[in-house]
Amino acid sequence: MSAAESAPGKGAKFLELWETPLASREKFSSWPFEQQARYLCLLAHLAPSTHNTQPWRFWIRPSERTITLYLDRTYVLPASDREGRQATISIGCALEHLLIGSQYYGLTPVVTLASVDRSAVRPREEADASRYVEVATVRLLEDTPSEEIPEEGLVRAIFSRRVTRAEFDPTHPLPETLVEKILAGPRGSVARVHPVTSAVARRMLAELQGQADSYVINSPAFRSELAEWMLPNDIESPLGMPGAGFGLNDQEAKRIHEGLRAGSLYPEDGLKFSMAGKRGIESSPFLGLLTAPREGVAEWLDAGRTLAYALLLVESAGFQAAVHAGIAEVPLIRHMFRAFGLEGPLLGTFRAGRVRDPQHAQRPHSPRQPLDRVLLWEPPQR
Ligand SMILES: Cc1cc2nc3c(=O)[nH]c(=O)nc-3n(C[C@H](O)[C@H](O)[C@H](O)COP(=O)(O)O)c2cc1C
Numbered sequence: 539m540s541a542a543e544s545a546p547g548k549g550a551k552f553l554e555l556w557e558t559p560l561a562s563r564e565k566f567s568s569w570p571f572e573q574q575a576r577y578l579c580l581l582a583h584l585a586p587s588t589h590n591t592q593p594w595r596f597w598i599r600p601s602e603r604t605i606t607l608y609l610d611r612t613y614v615l616p617a618s619d620r621e622g623r624q625a626t627i628s629i630g631c632a633l634e635h636l637l638i639g640s641q642y643y644g645l646t647p648v649v650t651l652a653s654v655d656r657s658a659v660r661p662r663e664e665a666d667a668s669r670y671v672e673v674a675t676v677r678l679l680e681d682t683p684s685e686e687i688p689e690e691g692l693v694r695a696i697f698s699r700r701v702t703r704a705e706f707d708p709t710h711p712l713p714e715t716l717v718e719k720i721l722a723g724p725r726g727s728v729a730r731v732h733p734v735t736s737a738v739a740r741r742m743l744a745e746l747q748g749q750a751d752s753y754v755i756n757s758p759a760f761r762s763e764l765a766e767w768m769l770p771n772d773i774e775s776p777l778g779m780p781g782a783g784f785g786l787n788d789q790e791a792k793r794i795h796e797g798l799r800a801g802s803l804y805p806e807d808g809l810k811f812s813m814a815g816k817r818g819i820e821s822s823p824f825l826g827l828l829t830a831p832r833e834g835v836a837e838w839l840d841a842g843r844t845l846a847y848a849l850l851l852v853e854s855a856g857f858q859a860a861v862h863a864g865i866a867e868v869p870l871i872r873h874m875f876r877a878f879g880l881e882g883p884l885l886g887t888f889r890a891g892r893v894r895d896p897q898h899a900q901r902p903h904s905p906r907q908p909l910d911r912v913l914l915w916e917p918p919q920r
Pocket residue numbers: 584585586587588589590624625627628631699700701702703778779861862863864886903904
């Protein structure tokens with residue numbers, strides 16, 4: 539499945555969900571459970587996801603007061619996400635949005651993880667391999683203890699957040715209190731954020747990211763997969779990443795999309811692509827490495843929760859952030875990264891800071907498919 543294939547045609551811009559007004563607590567509490575659950579799924583659907591694949595599906599059961607999260611394996615990308623790690627981390631991001639939202643509205647979410655083997659979240663290869671994988675069920679009890687209620691700014695950030703792939707101002711650090719909250723992570727997550735503080739480690743990370751990006755551009759499998767998800771600005775697809783999100787104008791976005799597809803990028807395009815991530819990392823006052831004690835579906839979900847929580851904290855404090863999965867997913871680079879001597883496996887990286895050029899913080903949001911496309915009203919067949 540590619541982003542372009544899912545475009546139903548011209549007309550919709552697929553940006554409407556970002557305009558949803560924040561429901562007041564009073565209004566929310568007057569709604570029936572089904573409407574509350576829909577709204578919480580909307581918050582989850584605005585989460586970041588790898589290549590903007592939005593691989594989550596939500597099954598709402600009003601009689602049980604539960605929302606079950608599924609991974610739709612059609613959207614696990616075979617070249618760049620061979621283990622399903624990044625897709626599962628993305629579901630963890632959606633889960634964190636759902637948890638923050640439900641607590642904000644005075645509900646206590648009780649999460650039960652399904653027991654899922656790593657092999658169950660890999661890309662769907664054979665036609666008969668099961669499509670939907672149940673990953674977690676959230677039961678929503680009434681009455682959240684007041685000390686667990688998130689600040690309104692964190693919920694507002696769900697609607698304003700976006701990934702900002704731009705250079706940041708290295709002389710404008712994140713406040714210490716913000717860094718402390720990022721490092722503390724969300725309650726109950728076993729994933730950790732390790733800040734990169736030394737100049738040498740930063741340069742090494744930037745170099746590895748540059749290497750990972752140039753591998754992506756030069757590997758036919760990675761490159762043609764990316765072409766299906768890195769889109770021209772005017773395609774009006776509900777999935778995928780329009781070039782505008784990379785700071786590309788309409789002409790450049792079209793050329794890069796077509797060049798990736800045909801393997802005919804200009805040499806300088808390839809260079810620019812790998813330099814952008816490298817420069818981004820070099821310019822960022824905060825760099826976080828995402829790790830967990832071990833590889834596994836539960837740990838990847840926690841990594842997603844930790845990542846989404848960090849991105850919302852950053853947004854609510856008026857800073858910007860970008861995510862880089864290349865170091866964790868390009869096999870050779872992942873191997874080289876062992877030199878960093880982290881305790882657990884590296885699952886991803888992100889950077890935060892304030893954009894050097896304020897206009898870069900105003901780039902359009904990325905599309906989201908209509909909410910009804912990710913809601914299930916009965917358990918999926920397979
Ligand atoms: C697990 C994960 C991995 C990601 N990896 C990358 C990446 O390697 N490079 C990148 O530019 N963006 C990456 N992103 C950001 C997504 O492309 C972005 O979330 C998606 O396009 C939707 O855009 P939005 O977050 O602005 O709504 C990643 C996001 C997630 C959740």
